[in-house]
Amino acid sequence: MSDVAKTIEAVWKIESTRLIAAIARVTHDIGIAEELAQDALVTALEVWPEDGIPENPGAWLMTAAKRRAIDALRRGHMLLQKHEEIARELEFQQQQLADALQHSLDEVIDDDILRLIFTACHPILAMEGRIALTLRLIGGLTTGEIARAFLVPEKTLGQRISRAKKTLAEAHVPFETPSGDELRRRVESVLMVVYLIFNEGYTATSGDEWMRAALSDDALRLGRMLAQLLPGESEVHALVALMELQASRNTARRGKNGEAILLPDQDRSLWDYAQIQRGMTALEQAQTLGGGAKPYALQAAIAACHMRARTAEETDWDCIVLLYDALLQINPSPIVALNRAVAVSMVQGPAAGLDALDAAATRTGDSALAGYHLFPSVRGDLLMKMGRLSEAREEIQRAIAMTKNLRERELLANRLKQLEKATLS
Amino acid sequence: MRFMMMVIPKSYESAAPDAVPSAEAVAKMMKYNKALQKAGVLLALDGLFPPSAGARVSYADGKARVTDGPFGETKEVIGGYWIIQVRSREEAIEWAKRAPMSNNEVIEVRQIHEVPDFPEDVQKVAEGFEHRDVVD
Numbered sequence: 001m002s003d004v005a006k007t008i009e010a011v012w013k014i015e016s017t018r019l020i021a022a023i024a025r026v027t028h029d030i031g032i033a034e035e036l037a038q039d040a041l042v043t044a045l046e047v048w049p050e051d052g053i054p055e056n057p058g059a060w061l062m063t064a065a066k067r068r069a070i071d072a073l074r075r076g077h078m079l080l081q082k083h084e085e086i087a088r089e090l091e092f093q094q095q096q097l098a099d100a101l102q103h104s105l106d107e108v109i110d111d112d113i114l115r116l117i118f119t120a121c122h123p124i125l126a127m128e129g130r131i132a133l134t135l136r137l138i139g140g141l142t143t144g145e146i147a148r149a150f151l152v153p154e155k156t157l158g159q160r161i162s163r164a165k166k167t168l169a170e171a172h173v174p175f176e177t178p179s180g181d182e183l184r185r186r187v188e189s190v191l192m193v194v195y196l197i198f199n200e201g202y203t204a205t206s207g208d209e210w211m212r213a214a215l216s217d218d219a220l221r222l223g224r225m226l227a228q229l230l231p232g233e234s235e236v237h238a239l240v241a242l243m244e245l246q247a248s249r250n251t252a253r254r255g256k257n258g259e260a261i262l263l264p265d266q267d268r269s270l271w272d273y274a275q276i277q278r279g280m281t282a283l284e285q286a287q288t289l290g291g292g293a294k295p296y297a298l299q300a301a302i303a304a305c306h307m308r309a310r311t312a313e314e315t316d317w318d319c320i321v322l323l324y325d326a327l328l329q330i331n332p333s334p335i336v337a338l339n340r341a342v343a344v345s346m347v348q349g350p351a352a353g354l355d356a357l358d359a360a361a362t363r364t365g366d367s368a369l370a371g372y373h374l375f376p377s378v379r380g381d382l383l384m385k386m387g388r389l390s391e392a393r394e395e396i397q398r399a400i401a402m403t404k405n406l407r408e409r410e411l412l413a414n415r416l417k418q419l420e421k422a423t424l425s
Numbered sequence: 426m427r428f429m430m431m432v433i434p435k436s437y438e439s440a441a442p443d444a445v446p447s448a449e450a451v452a453k454m455m456k457y458n459k460a461l462q463k464a465g466v467l468l469a470l471d472g473l474f475p476p477s478a479g480a481r482v483s484y485a486d487g488k489a490r491v492t493d494g495p496f497g498e499t500k501e502v503i504g505g506y507w508i509i510q511v512r513s514r515e516e517a518i519e520w521a522k523r524a525p526m527s528n529n530e531v532i533e534v535r536q537i538h539e540v541p542d543f544p545e546d547v548q549k550v551a552e553g554f555e556h557r558d559v560v561d
Contacts, residue, residue: 010515014464014523110463217510224465274469 004049013140015058021112026100028175031165040064114229121190129164130193139218194222234291237282241300244279248272260407264312298327317346350385373402389423427537428517434504442478453525472505
């Protein structure tokens with residue numbers, strides 16, 4: 001890529017969200033808004049290498065988008081909202097559109113960006129559509145970049161985005177910020193999208209490594225944006241906290257050969273303490289807003305307990321058990337119960353942990369935990385600590401048979417070897 | 426990737442120890458800071474007192490020598506910095522271009538070292554978020 005092309009790409013990353021949001025305020029259709037913004041980008045790619053990068057690239061792109069919008073209107077390719085379409089003459093409409101776009105550019109307001117985010121994360125869309133649209137419209141990523149990050153062909157990703165736009169247009173999803181109960185539901189959807197993007201990157205260990213790992217940074221960037229746009233929503237700050245705290249361990253999570261290093265065995269000097277500090281500050285903010293007992297805040301608080309401990313032995317497991325108790329109240333999932341059982345074993349010993357684990361399995365019914373390889377894996381670990389070695393071996397073998405993951409299978413096989421040694425001696 | 430944008434303000438090398446920027450300059454800077462924050466790229470920022478309030482510690486033959494500021498021969502000194510997280514060097518430069526600087530002032534853009542990315546041969550470790558605290 002030429003230097004100018006790289007610069008244009010960088011300008012796009014910075015300006016595209018505001019540009020699309022400003023146009024969408026007028027067109028009320030994020031699909032059309034994105035196409036017009038894209039057209040402007042194409043024009044920039046033609047003109048800027050010749051004429052140089054303009055002084056104010058954002059304004060330049062907006063003017064170009066405006067011209068394309070009027071052209072499209074003239075050719076009848078684009079319709080404004082229905083009432084306007086019927087009520088006004090085409091020429092008047094063109095003038096109106098031009099004025100509205102000009103005006104829109106002059107005062108791109110945060111609300112437009114917020115509306116854009118809410119629309120891209122609309123629950124009417126399939127989750128993969130929400131993720132793709134969000135990265136594209138708010139993250140400033142190209143279709144190619146998103147496709148590489150998610151390890152799917154570019155064509156598939158393109159179709160995913162078109163389908164999402166079509167769904168929004170057909171359902172006449174309004175370009176607006178919801179209010180009341182609807183707001184809470186929609187914020188939840190936005191946060192889920194951001195966290196899924198984060199986890200895609202956090203668990204990235206294959207494919208185009210850098211592109212996938214960068215998704216975590218993209219999610220953090222989205223989270224920080226949201227914290228500015230919705231400063232009163234405690235869970236937004238809590239999610240930022242959770243992501244910062246998890247990402248701060250990134251370097252310590254893998255060994256030299258890429259093997260997973262578990263939390264207790266991590267070299268804590270590799271944690272990013274500036275990032276931990278940012279996470280702690282965000283968590284405090286969530287708690288100050290009165291959201292300390294909400295799901296992301298509780299998960300962030302659990303992460304914070306781990307991060308505060310200078311050594312694994314210093315971990316405040318009492319506090320972690322309490323936090324899992326609270327989390328279990330609002331999110332009674334078997335996986336939370338499993339984590340709680342591990343925490344209980346750290347406080348009261350393996351026997352208590354085993355009781356808690358088996359109680360959770362009984363409570364949720366076998367089906368929920370049965371297909372989950374961590375259940376026998378944790379159970380085996382606890383039995384091993386209690387000296388019930390042959391039972392432990394059975395559980396570990398069960399876990400090995402269940403996990404599809406190579407790295408985890410390695411970890412389990414190692415544990416099985418230890419067990420066999422212990423049994424012999 | 427993270428970048429540090431270092432501000433090198435004009436004649437800061439000889440500014441009085443208690444020199445502070447004008448209200449107008451601060452207002453412009455606040456607007457810019459807010460833009461960085463709203464874009465979600467800002468990680469940290471700080472402004473520094475002039476060198477006349479600082480000191481230099483230099484080392485020769487295993488000995489540290491302290492010189493109080495200002496430092497006669499130094500023409501360019503740092504007045505403050507931002508740390509931003511962006512996707513490319515070009516994006517960092519684009520942000521620097523948007524800073525409200527006056528004539529002859531300089532922003533130096535430098536990438537921050539990151540610990541190398543995961544090796545390529547790493548196999549996929551599929552983790553769900555909920556059990557992160559067990560297996561991490």
